[in-house]
Amino acid sequence: MEQKPRILTGMRPTGPLHLGHYVGALENWITLQEKYACYFLIADYQALGDYSDDIPRIRQSVIDVTLDWLAVGLNPNDHKFVIQSYIPEHAELAMLLGTLVTLPRLHRNPTLKGEMDQQKASDITVAFYTYPVSQVADILLPKAHLVPVGEDQMPHIELTREVARKFNRTYEDIFPEPKGLVGRIPRLVGIDGQAKMSKSLDNAIYLSDDKETVNQKVRRMFTDPTRLRATDPGHVENNPVFMYHDAFNTDHAQLEDLKTRYRAGRVGDVEVKNILAEHLNNFLDPIREKRHYYEKNPSLVRDALLQGTNHAKILAEETMREVRESMGIKQYV
Ligand code: TRP
Secondary structure: OOOOOEEEEOOOOOOOOOOOHHHHHHHHHHHHHHOOOOEEEEHHHHHHHHHHHHHHHHHHHHHHHHHHHHHHHHOOOOOOEEEEHHOOOHHHHHHHHHHOHHHHHHHHHHHHHHHOOOOOHHOHHHHHHOOHHHHHHHHHHOOOOEEOOHHHHHHHHHHHOEEEEHHHHHHHOOOOHHHHHHHOOOOOOOOOOOOOOOOOOOOEEEOOHHHHHHHHHHHHOOOOOOOOOOOOOOOOOHHHHHHHHHHHHOOOOHHHHHHHHOOOOOOHHHHHHHHHHHHHHHHHHHHHHHHHHHHHHHHHHHHHHHEEEEEEEHHHHHHHHHHHHHHHHEEEE
């Protein structure tokens, strides 16, 4: 049988997934399932870096994220859903690869730097500080070739490539250098126009939101602030409502017509929003249906996680044997 190239990608279980996750990453995961053997990682070790004070949230999110994955059409039979902490090899490899990353190199990671700037220095844990190294281990453990992710994750993949090269040069050539891949819409703004969707800002539309919730959120979505009346010419660019239209309106002729009329002051925000809400709900309906099915069949969710994790564990053990052997450790006496 011909071996497919591998994907490893993942998410931290810190809350339900939203539309930004979908267009930034999940959509790619879904289509790439055809050509790749995929490992979808629930990175709970990594989540502990920020939520060690709220482990119930992590426990709940492991299930929520899995339901979201199943609902959007990730296939746990042909591919593997993997719980990171069930495979302690993740921790072992992270520790070993930490020997190949210097502090100045870690500090050059703009994503890490941005996240650290948002926290009080006295709150930052060592686990958080070194999570990019643990992410490198996640990717190298199954020897992934491709890592489809949101744009903010790209610095971690660049680091992974460097560590793979350094390992291969220093010890034996065992790791492929994985490539990153960003989705169709690298960053979807929040409904308030802020750069990022987040739970704490209460500006996200979740894949699990019901119809009425979506309608309400679209109603309070920010739009062109310079436009006071429906007869004023409006701006389509940088207008959150139109950014969402661009992402989710599948009727291109309708969208072009709306843009033309909006620019000319011939359509009100209410109408543009109503049409958007309809498209979002049409998009979400089949996802809701599938989610509902898996919510009613929790044993399928459990099986997906345990089966995938068992497979990944075997592969992880294999890689770790190779790593120890090529480094010449654990064979002293
Ligand atoms: N950092 C990712 C997130 O915040 C989760 C993650 C952990 C990941 N390990 C990974 C993503 C490996 C891609 C590859 O959601």
